[in-house]
Amino acid sequence: MRLILLGPPGAGKGTQAKRLENLRGLRQLATGDMLREAVKSGSELGREADRIMKAGQLVPDSIVIQMIGERVDGPDCSKGFILDGFPRTVGQAEALDAMLAERGTALDAVIELAVEDAALVGRISGRFTCGNCGTLYHDETKRPKKPGVCDVCGATEFKRRADDKAETVSARLKEYYEKTAPILPYYKGKSILRRVDGMAPVEEVARQIDGVLERV
Numbered sequence: 001m002r003l004i005l006l007g008p009p010g011a012g013k014g015t016q017a018k019r020l021e022n023l024r025g026l027r028q029l030a031t032g033d034m035l036r037e038a039v040k041s042g043s044e045l046g047r048e049a050d051r052i053m054k055a056g057q058l059v060p061d062s063i064v065i066q067m068i069g070e071r072v073d074g075p076d077c078s079k080g081f082i083l084d085g086f087p088r089t090v091g092q093a094e095a096l097d098a099m100l101a102e103r104g105t106a107l108d109a110v111i112e113l114a115v116e117d118a119a120l121v122g123r124i125s126g127r128f129t130c131g132n133c134g135t136l137y138h139d140e141t142k143r144p145k146k147p148g149v150c151d152v153c154g155a156t157e158f159k160r161r162a163d164d165k166a167e168t169v170s171a172r173l174k175e176y177y178e179k180t181a182p183i184l185p186y187y188k189g190k191s192i193l194r195r196v197d198g199m200a201p202v203e204e205v206a207r208q209i210d211g212v213l214e215r216v
C-alpha cells in the first residue's frame with residue numbers, strides 16, 4: 001500500500017504515520033526527518049537545509065525528490081510506504097507520480113488531516129520527543145507517565161525541534177497555504193483524496209484513517 005498523509009505543520013502526520021508503520025508494516029518516509037538527519041551529519045546539504053528549515057521555508061524540490069527516489073525501492077518498503085511531509089509542492093507531486101509510473105505502481109490514497117490553524121501553534125510549541133527512541137510527547141496533552149522518563153525506552157534526555165518556535169511556525173504555515181495546499185485539488189482531480197477530521201483526538205483520527213484504508 002502506498003499512502004500520503006497530507007496536512008499543515010502539527011496536523012498529526014507523524015503521529016499517525018508511526019502508528020500505521022507499527023500496525024501494518026508500512027515504512028514511514030518523512031522528508032523532514034531525513035533533512036534533520038542531514039543537518040545532524042554536518043554535510044553541505046545539511047548546512048543548507050538547516051538555514052532553510054530554521055526560516056520555516058521549503059527546501060528545493062530537486063533535493064527532496066532525490067531523497068524519496070533513493071528510498072522507495074528499499075527492502076524496508078516491500079509492503080509499501082507512508083509519505084509524511086512529501087510531496088509539498090505540485091512539482092513534487094508530479095515527480096512522485098512519474099517515479100511511481102516508472103515502477104509500474106501508483107498511489108492508493110492521499111489522506112488529508114484537516115486541522116484549524118489556532119490548534120496547530122499550540123500543538124507544535126508544546127511538542128518534544130525522546131532523544132533516544134523519538135517517541136512524541138506534548139507539554140499539555142501527552143506527558144511521560146513518570147516525569148522526565150520516556151514511557152517507551154526509559155531514556156531521560158528529551159529534545160525540541162529548532163523550527164518549533166512560534167515565529168517559525170507562522171512562516172511554515174504560510175508556506176503550507178501558498179505551496180502545499182494547491183496539491184489538494186491536484187489529488188482531488190485524481191479521485192484519491194480523502195479527508196479526515198484532524199481536530200479529533202488521536203484515537204478517533206486513527207479510526208477514521210483505518211476506515212479510509214478499509215475501502216482502498
Ligand code: AP5
Pocket residue numbers: 007008009010011012013014015016031032033035052053056057058059060061064084085086087088092123124126127128136137138141142163172198199200201202205
Ligand atoms: P516536517 O518535519 O515534515 O514538519 P511539518 O510538516 O511541519 O510537520 P510536523 O512534523 O511539525 O507535524 P506533524 O503533522 O507530523 O504533527 P505531529 O504528529 O508531530 O518538515 C520540517 C521542515 O523540513 C519544513 O518546514 C521544510 O523546511 C522541510 N521539508 C520537509 N519536507 C519537505 C519537502 N517535501 N519539501 C521541502 N521542504 C521540506 O503532531 C504535532 C503535535 O500534536 C504532537 O505533540 C502530537 O502529540 C500532537 N497531536 C497529534 N495529533 C493530535 C490530535 N489528534 N489531537 C491533539 N494533539 C495531537
